Amino acid sequence: MINKKFKDTLSEVCSGPLVSVDIKILQVNVGYLCNMACKHCHANAGAERQEIMERENIEAVLRVLEETDINILDITGGAPEMNPYFTHLVREARRIGKHVMVRTNLTIFFEEGKEYLPEFYGNNSVEIIASLPFYMESEVDRVRGKGSFHKCAEALRKLNSLGYGAEESDKKLHLVYNPSGAFMSPPQETLEADYKRELFGRLGVSFNSLFTFLNMPVGRFRDYLIRSGNFEKYMGKLICAFNPETLEGLMCRHLINVGWDGRLYDCDFNQMLGLGVHSSRGQRIADFDYQELIKRTINVEEHCYGCTAGRGST
Amino acid sequence: MTGYYKDEDLDRFGEMGKYNQELFGKFMSWYTAALEPGVLNKREKVLIGLSVAHAIQCPYCIDAYTKSCLEEGMSLEHITEAVHVASAVRGGASLIHGIQSHNAADKISL
Numbered sequence: 001m002i003n004k005k006f007k008d009t010l011s012e013v014c015s016g017p018l019v020s021v022d023i024k025i026l027q028v029n030v031g032y033l034c035n036m037a038c039k040h041c042h043a044n045a046g047a048e049r050q051e052i053m054e055r056e057n058i059e060a061v062l063r064v065l066e067e068t069d070i071n072i073l074d075i076t077g078g079a080p081e082m083n084p085y086f087t088h089l090v091r092e093a094r095r096i097g098k099h100v101m102v103r104t105n106l107t108i109f110f111e112e113g114k115e116y117l118p119e120f121y122g123n124n125s126v127e128i129i130a131s132l133p134f135y136m137e138s139e140v141d142r143v144r145g146k147g148s149f150h151k152c153a154e155a156l157r158k159l160n161s162l163g164y165g166a167e168e169s170d171k172k173l174h175l176v177y178n179p180s181g182a183f184m185s186p187p188q189e190t191l192e193a194d195y196k197r198e199l200f201g202r203l204g205v206s207f208n209s210l211f212t213f214l215n216m217p218v219g220r221f222r223d224y225l226i227r228s229g230n231f232e233k234y235m236g237k238l239i240c241a242f243n244p245e246t247l248e249g250l251m252c253r254h255l256i257n258v259g260w261d262g263r264l265y266d267c268d269f270n271q272m273l274g275l276g277v278h279s280s281r282g283q284r285i286a287d288f289d290y291q292e293l294i295k296r297t298i299n300v301e302e303h304c305y306g307c308t309a310g311r312g313s314t
Numbered sequence: 315m316t317g318y319y320k321d322e323d324l325d326r327f328g329e330m331g332k333y334n335q336e337l338f339g340k341f342m343s344w345y346t347a348a349l350e351p352g353v354l355n356k357r358e359k360v361l362i363g364l365s366v367a368h369a370i371q372c373p374y375c376i377d378a379y380t381k382s383c384l385e386e387g388m389s390l391e392h393i394t395e396a397v398h399v400a401s402a403v404r405g406g407a408s409l410i411h412g413i414q415s416h417n418a419a420d421k422i423s424l
């Protein structure tokens with residue numbers, strides 16, 4: 001097996017450790033509860049998860065947004081919409097003039113009591129980043145469960161009817177592709193063209209852009225890699241594909257991630273691995289110290305190869 | 315893949331250069347150049363590779379080109395259609411030889 005520590009690879013191309021560049025985004029994971037249990041989920045999210053961000057930490061997030069120049073709130077989960085304070089968080093962040101992005105699985109729109117979501121998003125000008133692992137029913141249902149493709153299609157049509165996804169519209173709708181297995185993702189531009197052609201042709205659905213992400217060797221996907229005997233090959237491929245040009249744009253250098261319990265991380269993957277931020281002034285949202293955090297050293301480990309492979313994946 | 319063909323043997327391909335590095339080197343640069351995007355793009359080339367892999371039934375090529383197809387954004391639907399093309403051409407090639415057999419029979423028949 002090709003086995004090389006990420007820190008050693010870094011030291012060959014950088015003079016020092018990986019450090020933060022700025023903090024443009026506050027990415028908040030409001031809990032691991034989800035109505036789905038997708039096979040590629042790095043958060044191991046599901047209906048049985050109990051971890052949910054409480055009101056106290058939601059307020060601390062809003063305080064940080066109000067007191068700093070961080071202009072973007074990126075809400076993730078689980079299904080973030082299942083957090084009882086979700087609408088409060090979105091409304092308050094918008095009220096203080098912040099841009100809000102939500103990572104949604106789309107199928108949540110069809111859960112009891114959640115039918116209001118599309119209009120809520122539209123009324124609050126929320127930027128939507130929706131997971132859709134492929135443009136074909138068989139692939140999507142295999143990864144996300146039977147019937148999920150049809151729900152996603154219905155949700156996308158609804159969002160389109162509210163003005164989301166049109167080229168000129170300020171209501172942005174982006175889709176996310178994940179490989180449905182232990183292989184690298186295709187070039188973003190080619191696949192975006194396929195998605196646009198096929199989704200419009202088959203379903204009459206439009207969207208703004210497609211993000212192609214790699215599956216990180218973390219959580220449920222890591223378990224799958226080990227179980228299926230693919231772990232070593234997959235890691236070997238990520239290591240071989242290390243591209244130093246991706247380092248500048250790594251998301252961890254431009255954001256702070258907040259866990260459901262208020263702990264601070266460099267990214268959502270580090271959160272899943274329990275790798276907190278390096279900061280001498282406290283590691284919780286309640287102790288947020290912008291000046292200290294902006295010059296922090298990023299906590300890197302082997303999974304970071306997933307972000308630096310090929311064209312990069314963050 | 316178990317028994318005669320072993321997964322790990324694909325990674326030993328380079329050993330074919332052991333007794334004639336020059337020829338193996340020439341093969342590798344030709345192979346790499348043939349797969350580079352040209353008038354045909356990468357995706358078209360890997361689909362051709364997949365079809366040929368099935369026509370010649372090479373387990374290593376089937377594994378490698380299936381993965382390449384997935385990494386080019388194709389699904390099992392795409393792969394299955396390509397395998398049908400390979401199989402249909404192969405089947406057609408057998409069938410058309412039926413004419414040779416008819417010709418051969420004609421030559422020796424009253």
Ligand code: SF4
Nearest residue numbers: 252266267269304307
């Ligand atoms: S996984 Fe590593 S490289 Fe990627 S965003 Fe997180 S800390 Fe940065």
